[in-house]
């Protein structure tokens with residue numbers, strides 16, 4: 216296998232900064248690529264809450280006070296270096312005081328609204344990353360970018376840096392993690408961030424209505440494009456609603472667009488060695504799972520009852536994740552012998568409405584309106600069922616974590632969910648989860664009821680749990696597919 220130099224860029228990387236599944240992927244895939252003997256380095260912004268001491272960030276003298284100029288405005292970047300925990304993967308943190316020394320990643324925690332200067336923030340991040348490479352004299356073969364926050368890089372490489380000898384032959388790969396957020400900004404923003412309209416013209420980075428769209432720019436300018444499951448790759452070309460109108464331009468990429476399923480870092484997500492759990496367990500000894508359930512219910516203020524399954528959700532509370540359907544279904548769901556727990560934050564209105572059910576059904580429903588990594592492991596381990604009725608789901612990770620934790624997933628029949636969960640056959644006991652036939656509250660309730668019926672058949676339930684825990688979605692296979700793409704792009 217060849218050895219490449221790969222720079223991997225992301226706006227969030229676990230455990231340093233996490234707003235969603237993206238952060239799990241951006242920490243796991245680089246480790247898997249390192250495991251395949253690749254020379255990979257990461258770069259991400261240094262947010263205020265990333266603790267230098269906790270993660271042993273070191274100053275790099277050469278990388279102090281790097282000047283980064285965009286739209287005639289120069290800002291100073293200081294770059295620190297560390298390693299991804301329990302790995303030899305080097306990660307650089309780009310510190311630009313007035314842009315990243317803030318408490319939120321994308322949104323102001325006070326207002327929950329996106330920071331108004333997000334386009335500028337991530338433009339500087341991207342350009343600082345490229346400038347850092349020059350100072351390091353480290354010339355990667357590939358720069359792998361993720362979502363709109365690093366979409367600037369494929370664009371800059373083919374515009375601003377087009378004639379820079381340092382970047383000659385450097386190729387870009389761009390991964391779409393989610394088309395619900397693509398970095399749309401008013402047309403005027405383009406000038407502020409050095410995107411010269413005359414260079415990019417039509418089909419470039421502007422939507423039909425003239426709005427600047429960074430993902431569109433990256434689709435257009437990157438040397439290769441991927442997304443995080445095969446089914447989602449097909450959906451966003453075929454279905455205009457799911458594809459948010461990107462279908463045609465994606466289709467035009469032809470063989471330069473592929474879906475590669477995300478994997479799981481089983482070093483972090485395995486019940487037999489999960490340090491965040493009060494009780495570890497495995498297929499050989501499932502007692503710990505029951506103990507975790509008791510601990511979890513206790514924390515949630517719910518009572519343990521052998522005959523009552525616990526159904527959980529961990530997600531950003533928003534339309535994309537199907538929370539509007541959950542809200543509509545709540546009344547019916549709570550008529551069942553069932554306890555429900557939700558962990559997550561997001562849309563104010565939906566959250567407020569859902570929260571009302573904690574008052575009307577205190578012994579049955581609990582909601583934790585925060586995201587807490589440790590708690591999310593306990594919820595995976597302590598639950599019987601895991602619900603993901605997403606409207607769009609490029610890959611989804613919690614349904615895959617659920618499998619490993621013996622928590623039966625109930626998912627909608629879309630995106631990566633469809634690629635990772637097989638319908639349980641109640642007769643034979645084959646399959647790994649339940650699929651919600653149609654995206655509506657009625658279908659959701661029907662599917663949950665089916666799962667409750669199965670819970671009553673203890674013997675069958677235990678058997679299914681045993682085999683879903685053996686499903687394997689480790690990164691190795693997918694990491695090899697990325698390598699294959701790098702190889703093709705470099706040698707084209």
Ligand code: GLC
Nearest residue numbers: 236237392443608609610611
């Ligand atoms: C986004 C997607 C999710 C995917 C994750 C990692 O959060 O919504 O489906 O699993 O990115 O790729």
